[in-house]
Amino acid sequence: TEAVPTPTATAAEIGQESLTSSNAGELFESAVANLQNAISFQMAAHVVRAYQVIEPSGATKMVVYGEFNTDYAVMRLPTLRVHATYEDRYDPQDDLIKHESYTYQENGKYFARFIEASMASYVEEIDLQHIQPMVGDVYQTLVTYSGQARFVTEGDGVAVYILDHPEWYRLEGAVGFADLGFLGLQENGEQLIKQYAAEHFPNVKTVRFAIYVAISEQVITKVLVDDGDFMDSVWAEVDRALIEGGEKPENLTRYEVMSANGAEYLFSDYNQVHDFEIP
Numbered sequence: 001t002e003a004v005p006t007p008t009a010t011a012a013e014i015g016q017e018s019l020t021s022s023n024a025g026e027l028f029e030s031a032v033a034n035l036q037n038a039i040s041f042q043m044a045a046h047v048v049r050a051y052q053v054i055e056p057s058g059a060t061k062m063v064v065y066g067e068f069n070t071d072y073a074v075m076r077l078p079t080l081r082v083h084a085t086y087e088d089r090y091d092p093q094d095d096l097i098k099h100e101s102y103t104y105q106e107n108g109k110y111f112a113r114f115i116e117a118s119m120a121s122y123v124e125e126i127d128l129q130h131i132q133p134m135v136g137d138v139y140q141t142l143v144t145y146s147g148q149a150r151f152v153t154e155g156d157g158v159a160v161y162i163l164d165h166p167e168w169y170r171l172e173g174a175v176g177f178a179d180l181g182f183l184g185l186q187e188n189g190e191q192l193i194k195q196y197a198a199e200h201f202p203n204v205k206t207v208r209f210a211i212y213v214a215i216s217e218q219v220i221t222k223v224l225v226d227d228g229d230f231m232d233s234v235w236a237e238v239d240r241a242l243i244e245g246g247e248k249p250e251n252l253t254r255y256e257v258m259s260a261n262g263a264e265y266l267f268s269d270y271n272q273v274h275d276f277e278i279p
Contacts, residue, residue: 019159019215024151028161028211030218032146035139039077040273043133044266045070050258051231056251063258066090072133073273079105082131083276092260103131104278113279121279137171138223138265141209149211157216163209168230169197174207177227178234200241205233219270225263232257 019027035041049066069087074080082103087096102113103126110128115121133139141163149161168174175181175193178201183192197204207230212222235255243249 019151019154021151024154024159024161027159027213027215027218028149028151029146031213031220032142034219034270035267036143038074038270040073040075040269040271041267042269042273043072043074043139044268045072045133045138045263046265047263048260050260052256052258054254054256056253061253065092065260067092067096069096070133073269073276074133075273075275080110080128080131081105081276081278082133084132102276102278115279137173138209138225141165141171142211142220142223149209154215157214158221159213159215161211161213163211165206165209167194168204168206169193171207174227174230177231178204201234201237203233203240204237205229217270220267222267223265225265227263228257228261231255231261 045068047066047068047070049064051064053061053064055061067087067089071085073083075082080103083100084103085098085100087098089096097117099114099116101115104111104113110126110131111123112126113121113123129135145163145166148166149163151159152162153160165171169178169180170190175184178197180193180196183189183196186192208226210224210226211220213219214221232255239249239252242252
């Protein structure tokens with residue numbers, strides 16, 4: 001079991017003066033520890049994938065759009081339970097389609113009960129290592145790469161940090177966008193993805209996380225994920241390979257990230273999530 005760090009400074013100690021590089025680092029480590037140690041917490045995710053596909057003639061061929069809202073209520077005691085509500089749509093003019101799930105432990109195993117908008121439901125067994133949001137890109141980035149975060153500014157009781165992910169090929173969303181998921185299904189999948197990324201995507205820019213920490217409470221309140229430069233660089237690498245294979249640049253399809261693209265994650269209700277029943 002992963003050792004959970006303990007906060008390294010008290011709120012009173014940190015709040016006595018403006019943040020320095022030293023106590024800003026302590027604050028961030030404390031905020032990550034408080035997330036890991038929280039008996040319960042809420043995480044609301046708003047994710048939009050939006051880009052245009054443009055033909056060589058300059059005409060827009062299509063717009064790719066997906067909007068995904070997920071609200072997680074996490075309870076860790078007496079056993080891990082997660083209630084998640086989902087909303088998604090693939091056209092900004094469409095209504096959001098809603099459904100929900102409950103993840104819980106029973107007889108030493110974990111199960112997820114999915115309830116669709118029609119109220120139809122089904123249950124499937126789930127591995128502890130696959131339970132969202134703890135295995136999600138944002139949570140795992142905060143926990144695994146906290147030492148990479150750098151303090152950039154503070155104001156109104158909030159400290160802001162930037163974390164440029166050092167290993168984009170470990171992000172599930174990035175791997176999916178780069179169409180490398182098939183490698184993960186093979187034996188030694190993680191290593192294969194890393195090798196393929198190094199060989200075929202050497203110039204890819206990484207995904208940037210902006211992390212907001214409430215100074216007095218020492219908790220993470222918001223994470224913004226910007227993968228626009230990453231997406232552009234993936235397309236550039238694909239184009240480079242096509243040109244090296246003999247394709248003319250003027251014949252290539254172009255892709256443009258739209259302003260709506262991006263993701264926001266809000267953390268709240270640390271140790272205060274209301275208990276819920278498993279239906």
